[in-house]
Amino acid sequence: MNVIIVGGGIGGLATAIGLSRAGHKVKVFERSSFNREVGAAINVCPNASRILLQWGLDPQRSRMVTAQEQKVMIGSTLETVVKVDCSKFQNTYDGPFFFAHRVDLHNELRRLAENSENPVEIVLKSEVKSYDPEGSVTLADGSVYTADLIVAADGVHSIAAKVVYDVPPAASTGQAAFRFLIPTEEIASNPAAAPLLENGVMKILTGPEGRRLVWYPCANGDIQNFVGIHPAISGDEQEDWDLSATTSDVIAQYKDFHPNILSIVSQATSIKRWPLLYREPLSSWTKGRLVLVGDAAHAMLPHQGQGGAQAVEDAGALYTIFNDLTRQPTEQDILDRLRLFEIVRLKRASAIQVFSNAGQDEAEKVKQRAKPFVTDGQHIPSTPAEYMEHNFGYDVLKESQALMDKLTEVTC
Numbered sequence: 001m002n003v004i005i006v007g008g009g010i011g012g013l014a015t016a017i018g019l020s021r022a023g024h025k026v027k028v029f030e031r032s033s034f035n036r037e038v039g040a041a042i043n044v045c046p047n048a049s050r051i052l053l054q055w056g057l058d059p060q061r062s063r064m065v066t067a068q069e070q071k072v073m074i075g076s077t078l079e080t081v082v083k084v085d086c087s088k089f090q091n092t093y094d095g096p097f098f099f100a101h102r103v104d105l106h107n108e109l110r111r112l113a114e115n116s117e118n119p120v121e122i123v124l125k126s127e128v129k130s131y132d133p134e135g136s137v138t139l140a141d142g143s144v145y146t147a148d149l150i151v152a153a154d155g156v157h158s159i160a161a162k163v164v165y166d167v168p169p170a171a172s173t174g175q176a177a178f179r180f181l182i183p184t185e186e187i188a189s190n191p192a193a194a195p196l197l198e199n200g201v202m203k204i205l206t207g208p209e210g211r212r213l214v215w216y217p218c219a220n221g222d223i224q225n226f227v228g229i230h231p232a233i234s235g236d237e238q239e240d241w242d243l244s245a246t247t248s249d250v251i252a253q254y255k256d257f258h259p260n261i262l263s264i265v266s267q268a269t270s271i272k273r274w275p276l277l278y279r280e281p282l283s284s285w286t287k288g289r290l291v292l293v294g295d296a297a298h299a300m301l302p303h304q305g306q307g308g309a310q311a312v313e314d315a316g317a318l319y320t321i322f323n324d325l326t327r328q329p330t331e332q333d334i335l336d337r338l339r340l341f342e343i344v345r346l347k348r349a350s351a352i353q354v355f356s357n358a359g360q361d362e363a364e365k366v367k368q369r370a371k372p373f374v375t376d377g378q379h380i381p382s383t384p385a386e387y388m389e390h391n392f393g394y395d396v397l398k399e400s401q402a403l404m405d406k407l408t409e410v411t412c
Helices: 010-021 046-054 089-093 102-114 160-164 184-188 247-253 259-265 307-321 331-355 367-373 384-392 396-411
Strands: 002-006 025-029 041-044 069-074 080-085 098-101 121-123 128-132 136-139 144-146 149-152 171-183 201-206 212-218 223-231 243-245 271-278 290-292
Touching (some): 002 010, 010 149, 010 307, 041 046, 041 102, 046 089, 046 396, 098 212, 171 247, 247 259, 307 331, 331 384, 331 396
Parallel strands (some): 025 121, 069 201
Antiparallel strands (some): 171 271, 201 212, 212 223
């Protein structure tokens, strides 16, 4: 089967790896040149690491930090109110919990895609301007490419999503976020901050009005990643993901936090901010032979740290569902498989999309809104530990294979 994937980010590359491993010929169109990849850190949760490790991910090469503990702390006093041991996640969830720099993860996924037994072709500086759900894309230069399956991994501003569905506009959550990185050695040289360094530990520092500062290491522990959630300020209404901010802006939002935390914030040199906008879950991700994955299908807020993991689950489901398909499938074969993909993924990702509107210690905020997307009788998480069980314990490869086996039994 010939596959075109639009978008060479984490979701696009993971899907390319999966479908190439399933034996299909995969071409990725990416509008950038990949020579100035930037980004902060990302959680590679057990529900994603379990898949990527099976596909050859090398945590050492990609400088991942294995999570040892997660703490919820009061920002003003640094008192720990919730503690979760992450050190045994490999045994509990059959996959470790990693903290990774986005660039490191991206480079590793590209290596896996291009250096496999069935190499993925990645075409850079190729912007897709339009989609035909019957199996083609048109590039900015006017050239048209056809395939048996078109996968749109073109991100939160997806133009493919508008072809598939009447995408609802993004709504303000009333919150925004800062993000910044600080070299570990700089924090270690700060007497007030150095005692707070803990490799492998994620700290979630909470404050009034929903303020929280999430802090964890990445890049072999050489870099500390920070994300600060706070009430939106003037200028945060626009849908812009790369606005700049100053240390004064951050300190103004967290002025009630412990002085040692503020001393760390004062060391930041490059701070970005973006509004936290919410889109309701879509009721469909497919139209014809076009399918959405990743942020194009289910853009979500950062509270659960599941954005990247859900894109990898999409890739895992497509790998399993299209794994035994003939090299020359009929159109109906593909449509049937895409319907199965939605059965596996739609409710699962939509539930996490809703859960991601609140922190793991704020379950009551989203409990009612999540109910339509949770299977009858399934427990809705209410604590950080329960969220981890729900999010991390799910095995999309196993669920997808179980569905395929069930259908095989019915047709035999």
